[in-house]
Amino acid sequence: EVQLVESGGGLVQAGGSLRLSCAASGSSFDEYAIGWFRQAPGKEREGVSSIRSVDGNTWYADSLEGRFTISIDTAKDTVYLQMNELKPDDTAVYYCAFTYTSVQPHQPPPVNAYEYDYWGQGTQVAVSS
Numbered sequence: 342e343v344q345l346v347e348s349g350g351g352l353v354q355a356g357g358s359l360r361l362s363c364a365a366s367g368s369s370f371d372e373y374a375i376g377w378f379r380q381a382p383g384k385e386r387e388g389v390s391s392i393r394s395v396d397g398n399t400w401y402a403d404s405l406e407g408r409f410t411i412s413i414d415t416a417k418d419t420v421y422l423q424m425n426e427l428k429p430d431d432t433a434v435y436y437c438a439f440t441y442t443s444v445q446p447h448q449p450p451p452v453n454a455y456e457y458d459y460w461g462q463g464t465q466v467a468v469s470s
Contacts, residue, residue: 343367343439343459345375350435350464353427357468361422363437363461370394374442374450375420376457377411379433379466389435391450392420393442400452427468434463 349361363375376391390411392399399411410423420437438457442450451457 345437345439345459345461347435347437347461347464349422350466352467352469355428355468355470357427358423358425359427359466361424361435361437361464361466363420363422365418365420365439370418370441372442372444374440374457375413376438376440376451376454377420377422377435378438378454379431379435381430381433384433386436386454388452388454390422391452393448393450395442395444396446396448398446398448398450400450424466427466429468429470431466432468433466435466436463437461 344367346364372395374393377389378386380386390401392411392413394415408426412421439459440457
């Protein structure tokens with residue numbers, strides 16, 4: 342069983358920054374991917390970014406326009422999402438999710454929610470205008 346703990350959410354003014362963390366625990370991991378998703382009130386959950394542990398390959402939603410950066414510390418099994426130039430439209434509950442992956446490098450990380458098996462509780466991000 343994999344447990345995920347998110348942290349780093351909060352209230353920030355437009356143009357500000359936040360860094361979210363997602364720490365995975367509960368098992369001895371081989372290779373895996375962690376993705377970030379978000380869900381705003383009244384909207385569907387959407388993928389934000391994801392990363393593979395084996396090679397650090399990443400994926401970003403086009404809508405982010407380069408404002409977010411995902412990174413991984415495999416020694417800590419922790420993924421970070423650095424969010425800069427935040428906008429009110431970024432307001433949502435942010436969830437991280439975990440799935441085991443192939444050990445083969447040079448593959449893109451999973452981007453769809455159904456590809457992930459374990460989910461965190463979520464952390465609220467609120468951006469005021």
